[in-house]
Amino acid sequence: MSEQQAMSLLGLANRARKVISGEELVIKEIQSSRAKLIILSKDASSNTSKKIQDKCRFYNTPIQFVETRETLGKAIGKEARVVVAITEKGFAQKLAQLLGES
Numbered sequence: 001m002s003e004q005q006a007m008s009l010l011g012l013a014n015r016a017r018k019v020i021s022g023e024e025l026v027i028k029e030i031q032s033s034r035a036k037l038i039i040l041s042k043d044a045s046s047n048t049s050k051k052i053q054d055k056c057r058f059y060n061t062p063i064q065f066v067e068t069r070e071t072l073g074k075a076i077g078k079e080a081r082v083v084v085a086i087t088e089k090g091f092a093q094k095l096a097q098l099l100g101e102s
Contacts, residue, residue: 006098007075035085036092
């Protein structure tokens with residue numbers, strides 16, 4: 001249930017323009033410390049997955065996972081998305097809490 005709640009909150013964050021999607025853009029957000037939370041799909045390629053997780057570890061950015069790229073894309077009203085960055089602290093904390101429960 002909490003992943004569903006998290007995805008609707010993600011949609012809200014997206015409408016508030018607090019979500020960045022796409023691997024390169026997300027990496028830029030992590031490096032500039034603007035990303036407050038990264039959400040990565042578990043079906044990302046191992047290369048992408050490793051790259052994002054390494055960046056998160058290095059820049060000390062929290063990361064959470066969702067089952068599929070379709071789930072992530074649908075939440076922000078786009079095609080399948082492998083990774084998104086949340087750039088606002090409030091949304092990031094709530095999403096981390098909801099995704100941490102699932």
